[in-house]
Amino acid sequence: MIDSMLRPTLLAFALTLVCAFSHATDLVGWTQNSPRDEIRPIFSYEGQALVITHDAREGLDGWHQQTFTVRGSDFMKFSATRKTTGVDNPRHSGLARIVWTDDKGKSVASRTPGATAEPEHPTDGPIDAQGCSILTGVYQVPPKATQATIELHLQHAPKGRVEWSEIVFANTTEPVSRKVRLATVQYVPTGKSPQQNCEEYAPFIAEAMKQKADLIVLGETVPYVRTKLKPAECAEAIPGPTTEYFGAIAKQNNIHIALSLYEREGHLVYNTAVLISPEGKLLGKYRKVCLPHGEVEKGVAPGTDYPVFDTAFGKVGLMICYDGFYPEVARALVANGAEVIAWPVWGCDPLLARARACENRVFIVSSTFSDPKSNWMISGVIDPAGKVVAQAMENGAVVVLEADLSKPLVGPWNLGDFHDIVQRHRPGGAR
Numbered sequence: 001m002i003d004s005m006l007r008p009t010l011l012a013f014a015l016t017l018v019c020a021f022s023h024a025t026d027l028v029g030w031t032q033n034s035p036r037d038e039i040r041p042i043f044s045y046e047g048q049a050l051v052i053t054h055d056a057r058e059g060l061d062g063w064h065q066q067t068f069t070v071r072g073s074d075f076m077k078f079s080a081t082r083k084t085t086g087v088d089n090p091r092h093s094g095l096a097r098i099v100w101t102d103d104k105g106k107s108v109a110s111r112t113p114g115a116t117a118e119p120e121h122p123t124d125g126p127i128d129a130q131g132c133s134i135l136t137g138v139y140q141v142p143p144k145a146t147q148a149t150i151e152l153h154l155q156h157a158p159k160g161r162v163e164w165s166e167i168v169f170a171n172t173t174e175p176v177s178r179k180v181r182l183a184t185v186q187y188v189p190t191g192k193s194p195q196q197n198c199e200e201y202a203p204f205i206a207e208a209m210k211q212k213a214d215l216i217v218l219g220e221t222v223p224y225v226r227t228k229l230k231p232a233e234c235a236e237a238i239p240g241p242t243t244e245y246f247g248a249i250a251k252q253n254n255i256h257i258a259l260s261l262y263e264r265e266g267h268l269v270y271n272t273a274v275l276i277s278p279e280g281k282l283l284g285k286y287r288k289v290c291l292p293h294g295e296v297e298k299g300v301a302p303g304t305d306y307p308v309f310d311t312a313f314g315k316v317g318l319m320i321c322y323d324g325f326y327p328e329v330a331r332a333l334v335a336n337g338a339e340v341i342a343w344p345v346w347g348c349d350p351l352l353a354r355a356r357a358c359e360n361r362v363f364i365v366s367s368t369f370s371d372p373k374s375n376w377m378i379s380g381v382i383d384p385a386g387k388v389v390a391q392a393m394e395n396g397a398v399v400v401l402e403a404d405l406s407k408p409l410v411g412p413w414n415l416g417d418f419h420d421i422v423q424r425h426r427p428g429g430a431r
Contacts, residue, residue: 255278
């Protein structure tokens, strides 16, 4: 009976595996594997967990695995609890994979022409004080796949240990579509005053609302532009006059608004992007990390954190102008869960803008002051493939694009769902 529970056959309706092991003899069907015997770690079963332990040597690699029957085009849900001890980089070392094959164990074709179905990499949830994290993912079985092999790893973690438990692999329904309408505006404020600069955006926000936009991105340091003030003279508290003004506009138009302004906190001045909710509330702020010499010379301080904010449609990250010249900011935002990056940007190389979207498989919405005819930075929406899918072509133009955040970009050429893969394979850094 136990064996049949851990080795279910997928019938026409469902497959469910819930590993809630009560003692070692319940752990039927799992095998232990390593690329080579000389780097094989120690495997064990302890209580309700599948355990892997490394000694002090570098480069050990091994995993518990089991293979289950699946049906092409079904949707499957995976989750597992991972507890690590002495592991420096859990998201790299303690990974789970799902490998799709036919009934002979051979790779099958993906939905991308000319490519095979790459392994799935369930994503990490937050790590608690005990070193526990829940890895999850929902996947559509490739059309010709008949088997799914679950792999639970520990790799490259000297003196490390992982415990895998509460493993679920089950049929589920197709994920609910999460469509969002992303908007940007191409506009240069007149600079008559900080307040008027803000007010000049009101008709563009109203136009975005008419087009049923969920999020509109405005420009960089909106109150400061063309005023001839110094950043320190224009800087204000957050929350403060600018966030209160745009909060009222956001509530009036039932829309998320992102923009940047100079912020003062004590003796420090930051270039800070804010995200405001359709209820008019400040959802959060991000302080520009990468500062050009022009801002440093004016006494602007850099930020240090990469926060991501929950909205009704998904997770939004913020970056500002010069951040786009470097890969680290967008990479950190996506590592922290961003699905959309809102980017107020005075100017940047549009090729780098496309790179930030493509290398992280994320939507980027930019709003710039650069002339659309200058062949420099654009106000637009860039998709996870790095393609410009909407662009404002004249001053005062508002463009809106509908995106579906529930649809991963898979491929091409055996990249698989690179949004998830990059979190496993990227070097160093935060989680």
